[in-house]
Amino acid sequence: MTKSLNAIAQKLMTTGMGILAADESEGTIGKRFAKINLPNTLDLRRDYREMLFGATEAMKNYVSGVILTEETLKQSAADGTPFRAILADADVIPGIKVDRGAFPMPGEAGEKITEGLDGLRQRLEHYAELGAGFAKWRAVITINDIAPTRNNIRANAHVLARYAMLCQEAGIVPIVEPEVVGDGEPGNHSMERCAQVTGDVLENVFKELRLAGVDLAGMLLKPNMVLPGLNSRDRPTVEEVARRTVDVLKEHVPAAVPGIAFLSGGQTDEEATAHLSAMNRLAGKPWPMTFSYGRALQNVALRTWAGRRENFTAARQAFAHRAHMNSLAAIGEWTN
Numbered sequence: 001m002t003k004s005l006n007a008i009a010q011k012l013m014t015t016g017m018g019i020l021a022a023d024e025s026e027g028t029i030g031k032r033f034a035k036i037n038l039p040n041t042l043d044l045r046r047d048y049r050e051m052l053f054g055a056t057e058a059m060k061n062y063v064s065g066v067i068l069t070e071e072t073l074k075q076s077a078a079d080g081t082p083f084r085a086i087l088a089d090a091d092v093i094p095g096i097k098v099d100r101g102a103f104p105m106p107g108e109a110g111e112k113i114t115e116g117l118d119g120l121r122q123r124l125e126h127y128a129e130l131g132a133g134f135a136k137w138r139a140v141i142t143i144n145d146i147a148p149t150r151n152n153i154r155a156n157a158h159v160l161a162r163y164a165m166l167c168q169e170a171g172i173v174p175i176v177e178p179e180v181v182g183d184g185e186p187g188n189h190s191m192e193r194c195a196q197v198t199g200d201v202l203e204n205v206f207k208e209l210r211l212a213g214v215d216l217a218g219m220l221l222k223p224n225m226v227l228p229g230l231n232s233r234d235r236p237t238v239e240e241v242a243r244r245t246v247d248v249l250k251e252h253v254p255a256a257v258p259g260i261a262f263l264s265g266g267q268t269d270e271e272a273t274a275h276l277s278a279m280n281r282l283a284g285k286p287w288p289m290t291f292s293y294g295r296a297l298q299n300v301a302l303r304t305w306a307g308r309r310e311n312f313t314a315a316r317q318a319f320a321h322r323a324h325m326n327s328l329a330a331i332g333e334w335t336n
């Protein structure tokens with residue numbers, strides 16, 4: 001089993017390819033739709049995902065895996081073709097978000113703890129039968145005057161480890177996502193503070209993963225980049241972000257991990273691409289690094305689609321462009 005987990009992880013990290021995060025919960029996709037004045041209906045959610053997954057050339061050339069929600073994993077295109085079949089045709093591995101969201105943690109710090117362990121073993125068995133090759137669980141780490149607390153870091157790290165071992169038991173590769181959030185409130189922290197918190201979080205996460213007996217060769221890490229908060233006065237260059245991020249990861253992420261797939265976390269589309277490319281130009285990294293972007297791959301395609309099937313072709317072109325740019329970034333060859 002270890003070997004097949006590692007094989008899935010390696011395939012997700014195929015050179016020049018990355019992961020499309022299309023696992024927005026019903027609530028989150030509803031917020032994205034509301035911004036373009038669309039109602040949050042089952043049909044529109046289906047159409048939107050059909051637009052993305054039907055971008056055949058982009059999917060074949062640049063996307064190794066797609067993270068889905070349970071709704072989408074079981075859904076079909078308007079003509080009745082299951083999304084799983086569409087993805088299989090493009091040789092894309094289907095993945096599944098299995099956490100149930102981040103909920104307020106008791107206390108004064110405004111922190112969150114991710115829920116969803118109850119019944120997870122049974123759900124994972126079911127997802128494996130449906131063909132899911134990998135899963136995702138996102139922990140949210142907040143920075144403010146008192147956060148993150150030690151308690152919150154430890155609680156989230158522990159839950160990530162319990163999730164990861166259950167995934168591996170089911171033959172599913174866990175993507176371990178501890179996100180130090182940069183676009184939250186107040187968001188005025190410096191890049192250095194993000195570096196320190198990210199390092200601390202990763203240290204705790206790998207400690208818990210080891211304690212739980214998680215096979216590091218059969219997982220992927222989905223971290224944030226090291227960035228100042230969105231409202232900070234810090235304005236690091238692309239190269240500074242790249243260097244600081246890779247430094248922190250090198251210090252805390254074991255070389256046994258087969259790959260790192262970043263989240264975009266509120267960066268502009270071009271920033272997310274530029275940072276990834278700059279990181280991949282740096283020498284001496286023990287793991288390949290690629291994208292596992294949600295917004296940075298979808299923003300323009302979503303607006304171009306605007307809820308209309310007649311815009312599918314144009315929206316797919318917009319998506320293909322971003323996927324291509326990020327594919328170049330995954331090999332350090334993107335330039336603006």
Ligand code: 13P
Pocket residue numbers: 021138177263264265266292293294295296
């Ligand atoms: P963003 O790239 O939009 O941050 O989303 C990636 C993701 O999957 C967050 O869990």
